[in-house]
Amino acid sequence: MDIKVSVIVPVYNVENYLKQAISSVINQTLKEIEIICVNDGSTDSSKAILDEYQKSDDRIIVVNKSNKGYGAACNTGLKLARGKYVAILESDDFIDAEMYENLYSLAQSYDADMVKSAFYEFSDGIGSSKINWSEQYTMPDKVFKLEEYPQFLYFHPSIWSCIYKTEFLRKNKITFKEVKGAGWVDNPFQVQTLCLAEKICYTDTPFYNYRLTNPSSSSNIVNISNPFDRSDEVHAFLEKKQIRNHGILANLYKREIGYINKVLSGVSDNLFDFACKKITDMIARMDSDIIFTHSQLNDYEKYVYKSCKSYNGIGSLMRQIQENCESIKIVSC
Known part of the structure; x- marks a missing residue:
């Protein structure tokens, strides 16, 4: 199979959300994907859940490793990725079925280094609400460079509402900082990708559901x-x-x-x-x-x-x- 998108799913103790996350990937309308699940030393039932999904879908690759943090888990996935583009799905979130088909189509149309979309904030018991950047800022409607729309560096890093050309990441040696826990390592990754990309595409259509109600969320400040x-x-x-x-x-x-x-x-x-x-x-x-x-x-x-x-x-x-x-x-x- 010609793999179009490699989806990296870093996993650590997310048994309450993992099935929803993995199901949302395997049900993508874009079928030419691989799903690289990196179990970062989970101590709950996350490993067993991944093993069950792997049995039913040969696109799923499960890597079990000792706990080294979010950045190390993502880097493991980046090394293994065989797709033309790479995506990241945090394992307490979920995505709409058309996400990767739409982003990949845009990437192909413009030979983009990265494609970014708007996203939803999701709260259990309440539902999803779109982040409306376009209500406050003039957003790009064509291929652009960061200097033209630098507001993306003020926005939430939201590195998971994107796909990145694998060749672009490897050529520029863009990886994640490896620190304990989540460690806010999405920040330098976001800055490097946006600053070094020659061709960025944006769509104001949201596909990614970013869960706010997980108390272990990577966005919380645990370490000052x-x-x-x-x-x-x-x-x-x-x-x-x-x-x-x-x-x-x-x-x-x-x-x-x-x-x-x-x-x-x-x-x-x-x-x-x-x-x-x-x-x-x-x-x-x-x-x-x-x-x-x-x-x-x-x-x-x-x-x-x-x-x-x-x-x-x-x-x-x-x-x-x-x-x-x-x-x-x-x-x-």
Whole structure:
């Protein structure tokens, strides 16, 4: 079979959601796919579920390995991928049946390095709601490069609402950072793919259902260092590639200021000094001219930037944020 899309499914202790995820892949209208399920040392019934599915569909490949984290599991899948394009499905999510047929058709039409779609946020007991980027931003209707639509770096990384040309990833040596747990490794992967792609396609039609109601979701801040460490890696990549486009940087700054808000909304008292050091280092790297002159940064974000110039300013900002939201304590670094 000529494999068009290799679907990588990193799996770790998702017995409550795994059947829905795998069923949504095997029922794709695009049949020329392989499904690479990387069981990252699950201790629940995930392995048994994968074994059952593998018996019924010879497109499914199951790799069992010791627990090394989301990034290592994805890298295992990338090494094995034989398809012209690669996709990632997180094993607590699910996709509409036409997703890969539609994205692959776009990829073929434009010989795209990557194709990205809108997506749904899904909550158990409530259902799906489309992320409407197009209501706030002018979105591309043709092949583009990131410099033309840099807002994609402000959006949720959503690396799973895409397909990537396998040759493009390998040529540019794009892989995942390997750290413990999920580790926010989607951030540098997203930045590298978007920055290095010569041909990007976007469709405003959503296909991917991103589950918000899994308490173990990879988007939660479990370790306070994660957003800052990944930011360090992103900027090291930009410096290495000499990428200094103001639109790209402004949108990254906007997202990083959002991460500062998220950390300060829930940081525990014993980690405040540690958080302050991470925040001041992040702020010090930002170009103040871009912060204060680029239209992408709003007044509140400029206020956060100024507040985070000092220890006292960060403390005052934290109190303001926590007074206005229900905080979830972050207890690990």
